[in-house]
Amino acid sequence: MAKIAVLGAGIAGLGVALGAARAGHDVVLIERDDTPLAVSPAEAFDWDRQGAPQVRHSHAFLARLRNLLRDRYPDVLADLYAAGATPMDFISMLPEGMDRTPLPGDEDLVAIACRRTTFEWVLRRTILNESSVKLVHGMGVTGLQTNPASDRTAVAQVTGLTLEDGTVVQADITVIAGGRRHDLPGLLSASGVAIRETIEDTGIVYYSRFFQLREGAEFPAQTGPIGGDLGYLKFGVFPGDNRTFSITLAAGVADRQLRRQLTDPDQFITIAAQIPATAAHVEVDRSQPITGVNVMAGLLNRRRGFLDESGEPVVLGLHAVGDAHTCTNPLYGRGCSLALVQAELFADSLKEHGLNHRDRAVAFEGATRKEITPWYRASVAQDRLNADSPTAANGTADAANGTADAATSTAGAREFMRDGLLPAMRTDPVVVRAFLRMFNLLEDPNSLMTNSDVVARVLTVFNDREDRPVEASMGPDRVSLLGAIS
Numbered sequence: 001m002a003k004i005a006v007l008g009a010g011i012a013g014l015g016v017a018l019g020a021a022r023a024g025h026d027v028v029l030i031e032r033d034d035t036p037l038a039v040s041p042a043e044a045f046d047w048d049r050q051g052a053p054q055v056r057h058s059h060a061f062l063a064r065l066r067n068l069l070r071d072r073y074p075d076v077l078a079d080l081y082a083a084g085a086t087p088m089d090f091i092s093m094l095p096e097g098m099d100r101t102p103l104p105g106d107e108d109l110v111a112i113a114c115r116r117t118t119f120e121w122v123l124r125r126t127i128l129n130e131s132s133v134k135l136v137h138g139m140g141v142t143g144l145q146t147n148p149a150s151d152r153t154a155v156a157q158v159t160g161l162t163l164e165d166g167t168v169v170q171a172d173i174t175v176i177a178g179g180r181r182h183d184l185p186g187l188l189s190a191s192g193v194a195i196r197e198t199i200e201d202t203g204i205v206y207y208s209r210f211f212q213l214r215e216g217a218e219f220p221a222q223t224g225p226i227g228g229d230l231g232y233l234k235f236g237v238f239p240g241d242n243r244t245f246s247i248t249l250a251a252g253v254a255d256r257q258l259r260r261q262l263t264d265p266d267q268f269i270t271i272a273a274q275i276p277a278t279a280a281h282v283e284v285d286r287s288q289p290i291t292g293v294n295v296m297a298g299l300l301n302r303r304r305g306f307l308d309e310s311g312e313p314v315v316l317g318l319h320a321v322g323d324a325h326t327c328t329n330p331l332y333g334r335g336c337s338l339a340l341v342q343a344e345l346f347a348d349s350l351k352e353h354g355l356n357h358r359d360r361a362v363a364f365e366g367a368t369r370k371e372i373t374p375w376y377r378a379s380v381a382q383d384r385l386n387a388d389s390p391t392a393a394n395g396t397a398d399a400a401n402g403t404a405d406a407a408t409s410t411a412g413a414r415e416f417m418r419d420g421l422l423p424a425m426r427t428d429p430v431v432v433r434a435f436l437r438m439f440n441l442l443e444d445p446n447s448l449m450t451n452s453d454v455v456a457r458v459l460t461v462f463n464d465r466e467d468r469p470v471e472a473s474m475g476p477d478r479v480s481l482l483g484a485i486s
């Protein structure tokens with residue numbers, strides 16, 4: 001059995017520890033934030049998580065993640081529900097008038113409604129019950145222990161971690177799960193290891209506020225999508241555990257005027273009250289805020305490469321998992337699901353290759369490229385689609401011709417989505433199921449566009465766009481919204 005040292009007790013680190021411990025390995029988990037185990041979800045919500053500030057933002061836990069827990073860790077799923085999380089059954093939320101009779105495969109379309117702190121708390125409690133896991137919290141990792149490369153062609157091998165008090169943790173395998181802000185390239189470069197990085201800014205800033213339903217009040221009836229994009233502002237409502245929910249509003253980095261208003265707790269509510277999807281949630285008789293406005297900027301898509309051009313590992317004995325390996329725009333709600341999927345890829349490669357560091361690294365990176373990287377690419381592509389593009393004018397002209405070519409240009413693809421995919425999802429059960437399966441990471445990111453039946457159905461709706469009544473607006477335009485703020 002191996003001894004595994006893990007940097008970071010966020011979602012990826014906890015996932016790695018869980019998989020490794022249940023496979024009989026010894027794990028030392030090092031977390032810099034000083035966060036003793038809370039006694040309840042309410043107390044965990046107050047955790048001082050400076051190392052993972054996104055815990056104060058809305059989190060969706062997609063069906064892929066729920067299914068992984070259902071299939072591999074049913075006790076964790078049961079504990080989440082016991083802690084107040086609830087299943088989000090997408091079929092029961094299909095648009096009004098659509099047949100909600102379950103079809104084969106629908107049993108997989110269930111996500112988890114939960115605050116991120118509650119999710120992490122349940123996972124942390126599970127880990128602490130594993131006798132082969134030791135958690136050190138309130139202690140950062142400052143360096144790597146390595147056997148340096150012995151000649152110019154050899155590769156350095158990591159043999160453990162150095163902590164900020166000088167303690168050395170020796171390990172057979174070291175896993176870096178330090179999240180999006182941890183400087184992994186810096187840590188590795190001190191040992192002479194260089195990794196490749198690809199970075200694309202998402203161009204948005206997140207503003208989130210948490211609320212609790214008042215006694216006797218209920219969530220408003222859901223009559224439309226709980227998230228959307230007004231072009232200048234993205235919005236979403238995220239049900240949480242224990243009668244909590246959060247609203248996230250995301251503005252463009254350059255929109256200083258709107259961003260200034262969003263940081264003000266009162267204006268945040270005024271703005272949410274103008275958007276149909278969020279308005280009923282912030283009615284004063286229905287809910288009360290339980291936090292101020294939390295802001296997070298510097299949101300990147302980023303992926304890192306740990307194999308060289310010939311497919312060989314650039315370092316041995318070390319893996320990166322979760323955001324430390326690949327992080328994507330939070331808007332798409334995939335990070336925690338991908339972190340846990342990748343933790344399982346690590347568990348699988350460990351099971352198959354044990355302490356053969358080279359083969360394990362090649363297998364793990366290969367599986368990552370297959371399962372995780374496509375979501376990085378999809379995130380970058382979607383961000384480009386969402387951004388204002390200088391090609392918009394051409395795209396609009398293409399789309400007006402009503403041809404499939406419309407979907408190939410940026411603006412055309414946006415129009416195809418707005419006038420084809422979105423309305424088709426409201427009326428066509430085949431299209432909405434295909435979308436929900438992709439959205440929940442149950443199918444690959446291109447699955448909609450490679451399914452000829454789905455494309456034909458969307459195209460039919462798209463071509464009918466001139467003959468349909470104008471769609472109800474998802475919210476005010478920017479000028480009206482800012483004008484409504486006193």
Ligand SMILES: Cc1cc2nc3c(=O)[nH]c(=O)nc-3n(C[C@H](O)[C@H](O)[C@H](O)COP(=O)(O)OP(=O)(O)OC[C@H]3O[C@@H](n4cnc5c(N)ncnc54)[C@H](O)[C@@H]3O)c2cc1C
Binds near residue numbers: 322331
């Ligand atoms: C604003 C925002 C909203 C998001 N919304 C969603 C969502 O809706 N759904 C979703 O699935 N994902 C979402 N994500 C992404 C998700 O939060 C991350 O993908 C997920 O947390 C990744 O887990 P991780 O363990 O890799 O990193 P983290 O959870 O960030 O954990 C990293 C841990 O490493 C610790 N650490 C760092 N450096 C050191 C060190 N030197 N020594 C010891 N410990 C260290 C940190 O303290 C932290 O606890 C969101 C992200 C952001 C930024």
